[in-house]
Structures are given as structure tokens and as C-alpha cells.
Amino acid sequence: MTTHTITAPSAVAAQSITKTYGTDDTQVTALDDVSVAFHPGDFTAIMGPSGSGKSTLMHCLAGLDTVDSGQVAIGKTVITGMSDHQLTILRRKHVGFIFQAFNLVPTLSARDNILLPLDLAGTKVDQAWFDQIIEVLGLGDRLAHHPHELSGGQQQRVAVARALLTRPDVVFADEPTGALDSATGTEVLQLLARSARDMGQTIIMVTHDPHAAAYADNVVLLKDGAIVGRVEDPTADTVLAALAELGA
Numbered sequence: 001m002t003t004h005t006i007t008a009p010s011a012v013a014a015q016s017i018t019k020t021y022g023t024d025d026t027q028v029t030a031l032d033d034v035s036v037a038f039h040p041g042d043f044t045a046i047m048g049p050s051g052s053g054k055s056t057l058m059h060c061l062a063g064l065d066t067v068d069s070g071q072v073a074i075g076k077t078v079i080t081g082m083s084d085h086q087l088t089i090l091r092r093k094h095v096g097f098i099f100q101a102f103n104l105v106p107t108l109s110a111r112d113n114i115l116l117p118l119d120l121a122g123t124k125v126d127q128a129w130f131d132q133i134i135e136v137l138g139l140g141d142r143l144a145h146h147p148h149e150l151s152g153g154q155q156q157r158v159a160v161a162r163a164l165l166t167r168p169d170v171v172f173a174d175e176p177t178g179a180l181d182s183a184t185g186t187e188v189l190q191l192l193a194r195s196a197r198d199m200g201q202t203i204i205m206v207t208h209d210p211h212a213a214a215y216a217d218n219v220v221l222l223k224d225g226a227i228v229g230r231v232e233d234p235t236a237d238t239v240l241a242a243l244a245e246l247g248a
């Protein structure tokens with residue numbers, strides 16, 4: 001694999017990325033010359049009105065979608081221009097995902113779901129790290145259970161464990177509490193905040209919920225495919241005010 005290194009100490013960085021969908025009069029500029037860097041150990045929320053480009057940005061940063069121009073780097077590796085195969089391998093080792101719908105494999109136990117990315121990457125489990133994550137997430141007595149035997153919150157904790165186990169450069173969380181009741185959602189958000197604070201995990205979370213964003217260290221605000229602001233040390237109130245200013 002050909003890799004290029006960049007000097008910036010970012011976990012993830014985008015340099016002048018542009019992404020359009022469609023052609024001619026149906027053309028939509030989903031991302032318009034976006035540059036942004038996410039520092040190691042930071043928990044960042046991406047917010048903005050519907051259609052502002054949040055999902056597109058996350059997909060481009062994660063190497064799930066290509067950019068028209070500009071560059072994306074994960075860790076020290078520029079991923080722009082990589083083949084699908086190269087991206088798949090890179091994602092297995094360097095990126096974790098947490099989705100609203102959990103995306104667990106129904107036929108596998110919680111333990112095997114958590115170990116799946118390591119198995120796919122052919123990497124040996126770091127048992128001490130596994131034990132620590134399981135303890136922090138309170139999953140010790142649930143490891144033999146299958147997803148349908150777990151509550152929504154437990155399933156999402158399994159998804160969080162799966163995302164953290166490879167010690168990825170970055171975890172992308174897409175509305176991770178969208179399918180959870182508010183108490184369980186709070187628990188998952190606290191775990192994410194803790195994994196950033198205590199484990200140095202970089203987390204980028206797309207959310208519509210100002211209360212969820214308040215668990216992040218900072219919020220990046222998108223509008224019409226461009227970054228239009230940031231909220232540092234957000235609270236639900238400061239995020240709501242910033243969104244109101246955007247007309248969201």
C-alpha cells in the first residue's frame with residue numbers, strides 16, 4: 001500500500017474537501033471547501049440543520065465516501081485516492097463505528113460481536129484492554145448473550161466496546177442515542193465522554209440533539225455544506241443558541 005504522511009498531529013483531518021451529488025440542475029454541493037482537524041482524545045459533535053452535510057462529512061472523513069477534491073487523513077495516512085480494498089483494511093485497524101441501529105451480528109454472542117473487527121483484521125486481542133473495556137461498560141455478565149437477549153442500551157454498549165477494542169485513531173458515532181430511551185442514551189453518552197477523557201479516544205459524533213452534544217468537548221456547526229462555527233465546552237443551552245443563530 002502506498003501511504004503518505006502528513007505532519008499535523010491530528011487524529012483526523014480534512015483539507016479543502018468538496019463533495020457534490022448529481023449533475024447540472026440537480027447538482028447539490030453537500031460539502032463546500034471544508035477544512036477541519038480533530039485532535040487526539042477530543043470528543044467532537046457535528047451539528048447543523050437537516051441537509052447541511054453532516055452525514056456526508058462523516059462518511060468522507062471515515063473513508064466510506066470519496067471526495068471530489070481536497071484531502072482526508074486518518075492518523076498520518078492520507079486516505080484520499082485509496083482503493084476500496086485499501087480503505088477497508090485501513091478502516092478495520094484505524095476506525096471504529098457506532099450507529100443508531102447498533103449493527104450487531106444477530107447470530108454472534110456479545111463477546112464475538114466485540115471481537116469481530118479484530119478477527120477480521122487478523123489481530124490478537126489485548127486481553128487486559130478487553131477486560132478494562134468490559135468492566136467500564138459493565139458487560140461482564142452479558143458476554144455470552146446474543147443481541148436479541150440484550151436491551152437496547154446493552155446492545156449499544158456492545159457496539160461501543162466493539163468500536164473501542166481496536167484502539168482506533170477515531171470512533172465515528174452517528175446518532176448513537178437515537179434509538180435509546182433518554183436514561184440509556186445518557187449512559188452511552190457518559191461512556192463516550194469517559195472513553196475520550198480516560199482512554200484518550202478521539203470521537204466524532206453526528207447528532208441533532210443539543211443535550212447529546214453537551215457531552216462533547218466541542219461542537220462543529222455546519223450549514224449549507226460549510227463549517228460556520230464552533231461551540232467550545234458546550235452546554236445544551238449554548239448549542240441551542242448557536243443553532244438558533246443558524247436558523248436551524
Ligand SMILES: Nc1ncnc2c1ncn2[C@@H]1O[C@H](COP(=O)(O)OP(=O)(O)OP(=O)(O)O)[C@@H](O)[C@H]1O
Nearest residue numbers: 021022028029030049050051052053054055056057
Ligand atoms: N447520495 C446522495 N445523492 C444525492 N444527494 C445527496 C446524497 N446524499 C446526500 N445528498 C444531499 O447532500 C446534502 C447533504 O446531505 P447530508 O445527508 O450530508 O446532510 P445531513 O446534514 O446529514 O442531513 P440530515 O440531518 O437530514 O441527516 C443534502 O442536500 C442531501 O440531499
